[in-house]
């Protein structure tokens with residue numbers, strides 16, 4: 268039997284930063300006929316979770332909202348019309364609950380957990396059965412809770428448009444969640460990986476994870492050219508996981524191979540329009556620049572299978588927070604003290 272009340276976090280509005288996060292008691296939600304009640308065991312944070320309470324997230328949000336998209340847990344009850352899941356199944360959440368397969372569309376962008384819809388920083392959550400995926404069998408709940416956003420986005424970058432091939436070269440920027448998954452997926456695919464970081468200490472960890480080449484983007488601001496020189500015949504990088512935005516795109520163009528793909532995922536380095544290359548740079552470099560918005564349930568299932576087959580374990584920061592410590596977790600991540608994913612253990 269589930270209890271009748273639970274704890275949950277709420278982002279009250281978009282104006283008060285982390286002070287706008289409130290820890291509250293709430294009733295455990297009831298299950299509709301096509302819904303699943305999940306006892307959430309873990310959640311993980313993404314950069315977008317930090318900027319939602321600051322009003323800086325560019326996709327739909329509805330306040331007040333229970334934050335965070337990423338979660339994993341155990342099914343405790345299913346509605347009468349649910350066919351995909353049963354009590355006791357381990358599941359993970361889908362980021363855009365309405366993005367089932369193929370291209371993302373506008374209605375799906377209004378179904379993002381922790382933004383448009385209530386998310387995972389709570390003890391129990393009700394989700395439509397379409398909005399869950401069976402968890403990876405080789406992973407713990409904390410590890411499974413990291414797959415929803417960063418992992419799927421990286422997977423989509425490498426497999427959603429032009430599929431990565433063994434022997435190709437992938438460049439990942441920095442040591443955040445998206446980039447570390449990119450490194451792990453690329454190594455599992457037999458690719459060569461060039462990774463950048465601002466920290467020599469983090470460089471050693473990148474090496475342990477299998478990065479073939481590491482460039483410090485602070486001491487080598489022209490890292491794009493350095494990366495190109497590291498590729499076979501200096502021809503350039505096949506796939507770039509671009510998370511820096513305006514601050515890094517110029518260098519990405521210097522590194523990209525003819526017919527390579529730059530997947531534009533984030534803007535950690537800022538949005539300064541004066542620093543951005545122009546659309547015509549795609550012609551002079553003969554490359555594809557593609558915006559990526561997480562991914563579909565179909566892609567997430569493919570990714571979970573690959574994680575199981577290759578026994579990939581997400582890199583989770585040594586410091587794991589409790590649900591009650593969520594605000595501290597936000598501060599820790601904002602200070603970029605983390606390596607890989609930052610997790611919150613719930614139940």
Ligand SMILES: NC(=O)c1ccc[n+]([C@@H]2O[C@H](COP(=O)([O-])OP(=O)(O)OC[C@H]3O[C@@H](n4cnc5c(N)ncnc54)[C@H](OP(=O)(O)O)[C@@H]3O)[C@@H](O)[C@H]2O)c1
Pocket residue numbers: 312313314315416417420440441442443444445446463464465466469484510511514515531532533534535536559560561603605607
């Ligand atoms: N489009 C989508 O669907 C989607 C999905 C997920 C995430 N995102 C976006 O992708 C970005 C990364 O997300 P995340 O969750 O991986 O973030 P994260 O975990 O917060 O990444 C932080 C790391 O990024 C690196 N970094 C910061 N500024 C950088 C710069 N100028 N150049 C290169 N690396 C830099 C730093 O690595 P070092 O400490 O090693 O230097 C830092 O530790 C964010 O902007 C996020 O909003 C987009």
